[in-house]
Amino acid sequence: MFRILMTACAAVALASCVAAPMSNSGPAPGSDPRQAPTGAVRAPGGQTQGYLAPTALSGKDIMPPPPAPGGLYDQADRANYDATRALEGSPRWKLAxxxxxxxxxxxxxRFSCAMDRxxxxxxxxxxxxxxxxIxxxxxxxxxxPKNFFDRKRPPLGNDKPICVPREKWLETNASYPSGHxxxxxxxALVLSEAVPEKADALLKLGIESGDSRVICGVHFPSDVEAGRSLGAGMVARMHAEPAFQKDLAAMKRELAKAPAPEGCGA
Structure with a gap:
């Protein structure tokens, strides 16, 4: 349904404007952990940094700018935001x-269920x-790149439903690219490498999880596509890090022996 909405909305937007010239535990559920871009952030387990140094990749130099305000792609993005508000309260909304x-x-x-580990x-x-x-x-x-491009998030300036509480981070944390x-x-890419027989389900979920940001109403589709592209580059760059290679090898051994998760449903 979501893909149909995206296609239909883009067509409507384009057709309508042919003449016109993206503590130690984590934050509480419902909030966005990216709301604090400065200072040490602690992931579960007390980790404060990942595998990559700040100079490892320059996202703002890699990524093109988001769609120009008022342009055809921007209008299509906003049409998607408007259309997907109709999913409020649906099962797909809850997955988002x-x-x-x-x-x-x-x-x-969700990823445990997808790979059956x-x-x-x-x-x-x-x-x-x-x-x-990661x-x-x-x-x-x-x-x-978020700070550099400073694209405003879709719920700003309106009171349409979104799937998380309307909090200050929506104003201070930019939309492009989507970090989630x-x-x-x-x-999805790393787990597919670790459990290749489950790659189809994992990659499908990786796509769905990005789509969830649009369904949630906190990102535009072009933010999501940019996030996927930058995420893929990030994984490629991580493979050059010995610490990542060591942990990846250990993870493969762990997951080979991990039990199936409970509570995954049909």
Whole structure:
């Protein structure tokens, strides 16, 4: 349904403007952990940094600018925001809320179910650490282009429903590229490498998790696509880091013995 809405909305936008010239525990559920771009941020387990140094990748030099305000792509982005507000309260809306939860286990549960391996701090500590370090790398790589392009998020200036509380970070944390989409796509790529027989399900979930940012109403589609692109580059760059290679090898061994998760449904 979401893909249909995206296509239909883009067509409407383009057709309508042919003449016109993106503590130690994590934050509480429902909030966005990217709201504090400065200072040491602690992931679950007390980690404060990922695998990449701030100079490892320059997101603001890699990424093109977001769609120009008022242009055709920008209008299509905004039409998508308007159309997907109709999903409020739907099962897909609830999945988007779970995908939002990078720090408290909701999103990781979805990935555990997709690869049929339980990821937990106790049972698979290396995998748990690696995935949270990727989230921190998403900040390191993604925050500079956010600050540089400073695209405002879609719910600003209106009171339409979004799937998380309307808090101050929506105003202070820019929209392009989507950090959640960066992390979800990076998780999907790395876990597909670790458990290749589950790559189809993991990559599908990586795409769905990015789409969830649009359904949530906190990002435009072009923010999500930019996040996926930058996330893929981040994973490629991580493979040059010995610490990442060591943890990836250990994670493969852990996941080979990990039990199936419970509570995944049909």
């Amino acid at each position: 809320q779970q995908d939002n939860d990078l720090w408290n286990g909701g999103a990781l549960k 339980e990821v937990s701090a106790k049972g698979t500590p290396t995998a748990w650490k690696l995935l949270h370090k 989230e921190l790398d998403g900040r390191t790589v993604g925050t500079p 989409s960066m992390v979800a796509w990076a998780w």
